[in-house]
Amino acid sequence: xxxxxxxxxxxxxxxxxxxxxxxxxxxxxxxxxxxxxxxxxxxxxxxxxxxxxxxxxxxxxxxxxxxxxxxxxxxxxxxxxxxxxxxxxxxxxxxxxxxxxxxxxxxxxxxxxxxxxxxxxxxxxxxxxxxxxxxxxxxxxxxxxxxxxxxxxxxxxxxxxxxxxxxxxxxxxxxxxxxxxxxxxxxxxxxxxxxxxxxxxxxxxx
Numbered sequence: 001x002x003x004x005x006x007x008x009x010x011x012x013x014x015x016x017x018x019x020x021x022x023x024x025x026x027x028x029x030x031x032x033x034x035x036x037x038x039x040x041x042x043x044x045x046x047x048x049x050x051x052x053x054x055x056x057x058x059x060x061x062x063x064x065x066x067x068x069x070x071x072x073x074x075x076x077x078x079x080x081x082x083x084x085x086x087x088x089x090x091x092x093x094x095x096x097x098x099x100x101x102x103x104x105x106x107x108x109x110x111x112x113x114x115x116x117x118x119x120x121x122x123x124x125x126x127x128x129x130x131x132x133x134x135x136x137x138x139x140x141x142x143x144x145x146x147x148x149x150x151x152x153x154x155x156x157x158x159x160x161x162x163x164x165x166x167x168x169x170x171x172x173x174x175x176x177x178x179x180x181x182x183x184x185x186x187x188x189x190x191x192x193x194x195x196x197x198x199x200x201x202x203x204x205x206x
Contacts, residue, residue: 006168007107009110009170010111010167012170016190017128020089026039029082035078043068047071087123089120096193096200101130103200103203104133109136114147115139115147138156143155148178149179164180
């Protein structure tokens, strides 16, 4: 039975439906741990504006690699390998996937709302069981919109005729959760796989 007025469950992907092993992946390439952390910081924290354009589909993987390599020439080989082999970065969360499937069987509609470059989205979801349970999705590369901007939330709602009050949104970033709440959605910040599993089990039992 669905809980209250909530009929739609909206999930981010990274650190919600999947975990990321970016540091271990860079260490697989051969970097010592300290260097793996440094390169990961260069890619995801020091180059947020560039990665944001990559997420929105405004630049290609090749352009992203070239720009990062110009900025960090000493790490160009590691950066190129990392972005080119995104299939090694994600870790399945099968316990969460099973709960998502059970929630859909219980009558909830399931949606994805995520910031992702197309190439990584395809690699990370190609064999993911949860893709068989979704009723729809909105990913940043599809229309150039990205969280936490309200436009991408509204695009999802408009595309699938969802009312914000009927939605419960799960995301690991507090700014994205806040944006959802400002639009009238219920929202939970995912701080661990275990906490998310507990919340989904509570929905199933309600």
